[in-house]
Structures are given as structure tokens and as C-alpha cells.
Amino acid sequence: MQRYVPKKYDHLLSGALDGLSDNQLKAHFALYEGYINKINELEGRIKTFNTNNTDTINYRGWHMEQTSMLNGAVLHELYFGNLRKGEKEPKGVLKKMIDRDFGNIQNFIGHLKLVGKIAHGWSLAALNYRTGKINVYGLERHNLNVPMMVYPVLVLDVYEHAYMIDYGTDRKKYLDVFIANLSWKQVEERLEKALSIPFGNAVTT
Ligand SMILES: [Fe+2]
Structure with missing residues (x-):
């Protein structure tokens, strides 16, 4: 019996996303x-x-x-x-925490994109259970540079296979396309789930 079953994402096809x-x-x-x-x-x-x-x-x-x-x-x-077009900006607790931890949304997106430019695999934002703050992390590979005791809320794939068919080597264009299709609502829902788990130094004892 298979332990893992692939999820279907057909709802993202047929023009559901702009630019992919x-x-x-x-x-x-x-x-x-x-x-x-x-x-x-x-x-x-x-x-x-x-x-x-x-x-x-x-x-x-x-x-x-x-x-x-x-x-x-x-x-x-x-x-x-976390792909869905038409959601222009974060709201609620997500916006509050981004403003607190990054100053403003533009700075947060700037870090996401810059990590997306310099990392080979993934740029992600996660709630850090040690500090209760949101951090941006870069992963060179799926299992390299993976942070512990964090809850990923926003995940950006920057492997070439994510954009090569549509954009060739133009990763900068792809990063813009990703942000334009980012479901801030989904990110906020993940953050709310992450915040419902008690955090603090005790989690590593
Ligand atoms: Fe991928």
C-alpha cells in the first residue's frame, strides 16, 4: 500500500494563473x-x-x-x-507580522526575491518557533540548508524546471510572475495554523 498519494492541482491549469x-x-x-x-x-x-x-x-x-x-x-x-491569482496583498495577522518583522511588505518581498535569485532550490518564509518571528530561508536543495523548528508558510520554487519552459533563463521575470500569482490568503491560513502551536525555547528540550 502506498504511503503517499499525489495531490492534484488541475485547478491551476487553463489560464487559472497569469504567466504560467x-x-x-x-x-x-x-x-x-x-x-x-x-x-x-x-x-x-x-x-x-x-x-x-x-x-x-x-x-x-x-x-x-x-x-x-x-x-x-x-x-x-x-x-x-500557495498559487492563486488575484490576491494583491497580505491581510490580517500575516500583514501585521510582516510589518513587524520586515518593516513593510515591499521589504519582505525583496528578501523573498533576492533569496530566490541566489538560492538554487527554494526560497521560503517560515514562522520560527524559537523566536516567534517570520524568517526567509534559502535552500540549495530539497534537503540542504533545511531549518529546524520552523513552520513554512510561503514556498517559492526557484529550480530552473519551475520556469524554464515559459521563461528560459529569465528567473527575474519568473519571480515577478510568482509574486503576482501568490495566494496571500493561503499563506495567512498557514500562519494561523502555525501560531496555534505553542512555541518558545521549550520546544527544543
Ligand atoms: Fe519544482
């Missing part, structure tokens, strides 16, 4: 489904491995890939999940 074509999105969906298939396969292999076996070369490889495939699946779900 069906060809681009369908290729991206296929990549995401590949991560789901791979994590199912890997966790099956890991679970059935005899831990008395001293030859752990394959076992080690599966574990290194496990976090890559799992994070690849989760990050793509968070990315597709």
Missing part, C-alpha cells in the same frame, strides 16, 4: 509525482532492510535520498498550494 502555461505546469506536476513515487519506493526498501546486514552501502544511499524525495514532495505541495 499549461505546458510548464504539467511538466512540473509530473516531476512532483515522481517524488511521490520515489519516496514510496524508498520507504518500502528501508522498512524491509535487514538491520543485521553489515553491507549498508545501499541502505545509506536510500536514507540520503529519503529526505530529498520527501522534502521534494512536501515543498512542491506547499508551492502549488
